[in-house]
Amino acid sequence: MQREELLSQLRQYGLENDVPNITDTNARFLRDLIRIQGTKRMLEIGTANGFSAIQFGIELEKTGGKLFTIEFSPNSYEQAVHNIWAAGLENTIHPILGNALDEIPELTWFFDFVFIDGMKRRSRDFLELVWDKVPQWWMIIIDDVIKFREKMVGLDEYLKKNTISYNVLPIDPDDGVMMMVK
Numbered sequence: 810m811q812r813e814e815l816l817s818q819l820r821q822y823g824l825e826n827d828v829p830n831i832t833d834t835n836a837r838f839l840r841d842l843i844r845i846q847g848t849k850r851m852l853e854i855g856t857a858n859g860f861s862a863i864q865f866g867i868e869l870e871k872t873g874g875k876l877f878t879i880e881f882s883p884n885s886y887e888q889a890v891h892n893i894w895a896a897g898l899e900n901t902i903h904p905i906l907g908n909a910l911d912e913i914p915e916l917t918w919f920f921d922f923v924f925i926d927g928m929k930r931r932s933r934d935f936l937e938l939v940w941d942k943v944p945q946w947w948m949i950i951i952d953d954v955i956k957f958r959e960k961m962v963g964l965d966e967y968l969k970k971n972t973i974s975y976n977v978l979p980i981d982p983d984d985g986v987m988m989m990v991k
């Protein structure tokens with residue numbers, strides 16, 4: 810199946826089944842960042858059924874990059890594995906089944922791009938866990954920081970305490986991303 814056709818089927822499935830996949834505008838923005846950056850090793854927290862992972866994987870295949878993506882729901886993980894194979898991106902995307910809070914410390918690599926899209930109240934913890942795995946000049950993005958900012962307990966305090974500078978970009982009409990370049 811063509812990848813664009815698969816993505817449009819996944820979009821439809823997500824709408825019908827309340828899967829909180831990234832929007833098309835956000836996908837375009839994140840894909841462009843991967844292209845501009847020439848991302849080689851990317852980490853995603855929160856795979857769901859693999860919609861965003863496939864979007865990223867399409868660009869990473871061109872840059873020769875790899876995506877590691879973590880999901881703790883076995884059902885979503887199984888769907889993601891199936892969809893990644895359907896997209897023919899199994900050599901580019903490496904899904905990990907487990908709780909990101911446990912899995913991130915086990916990852917021994919550095920990442921040039923981290924996309925945080927897991928449980929919103931854990932966004933601060935995810936950020937803290939990935940911080941030392943992202944070298945200077947590279948990038949971390951947290952999704953949904955406008956709509957769900959109040960759920961992101963302790964995030965503002967963490968940013969302030971560690972004097973982390975960031976931009977909030979209103980990518981969608983009702984939401985946006987927080988971008989940190991180290």
Ligand SMILES: C[S@@+](CC[C@H](N)C(=O)[O-])C[C@H]1O[C@@H](n2cnc3c(N)ncnc32)[C@H](O)[C@@H]1O
Pocket residue numbers: 829830831854855856857858859860861862879880881882885907908909910926927928931
């Ligand atoms: C917003 S959805 C991800 C959507 C996906 N990035 C996309 O756009 O297609 C969040 C996902 O993160 C998973 N998740 C939440 N907390 C997690 C954690 N601590 N470890 C691993 N997965 C987690 C949820 O099960 C859910 O599938």
